[in-house]
Structures are given as structure tokens and as C-alpha cells.
Amino acid sequence: MSIQYDYLLNELNRTPFSVIIAKYDQILGPRILFSSCDFKDPNFVKSLLRDSLNTKNKYVQLNFTGFYGQIDKVEIEDNTARGGKQLYAIILLRHKDYPPIPVIHFKRIEQIFHKIGKKRILSDHNDSFMNFYKEVHEIYLEKQELLPLESINLQIRSGINTIHGFCQLILEENRNKKRISKENLIPYIKMMLDSCNDVIDAVEKSDNLPI
Incomplete structure (x- = not known):
């Protein structure tokens, strides 16, 4: 239909x-x-x-x-x-x-x-x-027992997308035989850690949801 x-x-x-x-x-x-x-x-x-x-x-x-x-x-x-x-x-x-x-x-x-x-x-x-x-x-x-699940879903996807984007950047730089400068690398690593923490936080929230 x-x-x-x-x-x-x-x-x-x-x-x-x-x-x-x-x-x-x-x-x-x-x-x-x-x-x-x-x-x-x-x-x-x-x-x-x-x-x-x-x-x-x-x-x-x-x-x-x-x-x-x-x-x-x-x-x-x-x-x-x-x-x-x-x-x-x-x-x-x-x-x-x-x-x-x-x-x-x-x-x-x-x-x-x-x-x-x-x-x-x-x-x-x-x-x-x-x-x-x-x-x-x-x-x-x-x-609010269902809506938090949806916000958690978005939080996880957002964190994973950031990590995925960083991995693509590294691969692209490698293909072009370029090196990311330390000045640029440190902020990216911090962003990755923040995204990992967001995913961990979202998973912990999902474990505490009532069923």
C-alpha cells in the first residue's frame, strides 16, 4: 500500500x-x-x-x-x-x-x-x-517511559556518527599520504572520547529504563 x-x-x-x-x-x-x-x-x-x-x-x-x-x-x-x-x-x-x-x-x-x-x-x-x-x-x-528510549537512540547514533566520521578522515588522509598535524589530531581525539562517553552514558541509561 x-x-x-x-x-x-x-x-x-x-x-x-x-x-x-x-x-x-x-x-x-x-x-x-x-x-x-x-x-x-x-x-x-x-x-x-x-x-x-x-x-x-x-x-x-x-x-x-x-x-x-x-x-x-x-x-x-x-x-x-x-x-x-x-x-x-x-x-x-x-x-x-x-x-x-x-x-x-x-x-x-x-x-x-x-x-x-x-x-x-x-x-x-x-x-x-x-x-x-x-x-x-x-x-x-x-x-516518559518511552520517549527517553528515543532520545537514547539518537544519542547513541550521534556518538557513533562522530566516531565513524573520524575514522573516515584518518583513512582519507592515509590514502592521500598526508599526516594530520598534532594540533589538529588532539581536538579530534578529544571529540572521539566525548562521543565514546556519550554512547556509554546512553547505554547505561537504557539499562535503567523500566520494563
Whole structure:
């Protein structure tokens, strides 16, 4: 799918993610049960769900123009369903400029989903889905448990890019059979050490993030 959803991109520019809860209904087919944004094209989600069914992976990422979707498939026991289980999908839509959310965070989000309770989930209880969204929103936005991960990601990439650039400079000077003067070399080395410290600091911060 290559359609540009301008209204959705505007939404994703304002928030780190939008949440959709969908169901692989064995009779009615894939359908939306809840969406945190004003979703104007239900056929998009149906296509999204069908594409994710093409793989047996529990966690699926699908890329689109300007954004991507991360999908966590959740099975709920249902004696009336074929195979004794009903399949749901927790979908997080993200702007392409944001890094993917790690699986470990999806595991926590899934735990929150299960807290709704099997009976309410199977009855497509919209108020419960809204409460689920509010809890996820509070944990990952208001309590800043997800955004630090993204700033850490940028901090690591920035440090590595500096080190990479310095290595390229050394190789270029070697190819041209030139020597970097001591006056120029010392500032570069200090810059490298600062970048290494930034990467170490970012890794230590990531170890302390709540999961």
C-alpha cells in the first residue's frame, strides 16, 4: 500500500504513536474495535491485518509512505471460536522518524491488554479498550517511559556518527599520504572520547529504563 494518509501523518506528528485494537473475526473478517485516532479508512486496517496474517510471526512490522505499523498478535481463549482461540491485534502506528518500539515494551502492553479480562475482550467492550489506551498512554507518555528510549537512540547514533566520521578522515588522509598535524589530531581525539562517553552514558541509561 503506497497511499499517503495525510490526516494520519498529521496525527502521528503530534503523538509518538496511535493505538488500534483490531480483531480477526472468523465470521465478519478483520475489523477495527478501537482506534485512538479518527481513522477514516477502515479498509486500510483490514489490509494491514491481512498482510500481517501472511507471516506466522507474533510481532510484525509493516512499512508505508511516511509511517509504519507495529502489530502484536494476541490470542484469547474462546470456546466458541474455531480452534478454541480468538485472535486480536494491538497495532501501534508510528511516524517514520521514530525508531521501532522494542518487543519488551510490547510484552508489557500485552499484559495491560490481558488485564481487561477475557469476558470483556471477547464482548468487544469499547470502554475497556479506551481504559487500556489511557493506561498505555499514561505509562509511555505522561510518565516518559518511552520517549527517553528515543532520545537514547539518537544519542547513541550521534556518538557513533562522530566516531565513524573520524575514522573516515584518518583513512582519507592515509590514502592521500598526508599526516594530520598534532594540533589538529588532539581536538579530534578529544571529540572521539566525548562521543565514546556519550554512547556509554546512553547505554547505561537504557539499562535503567523500566520494563
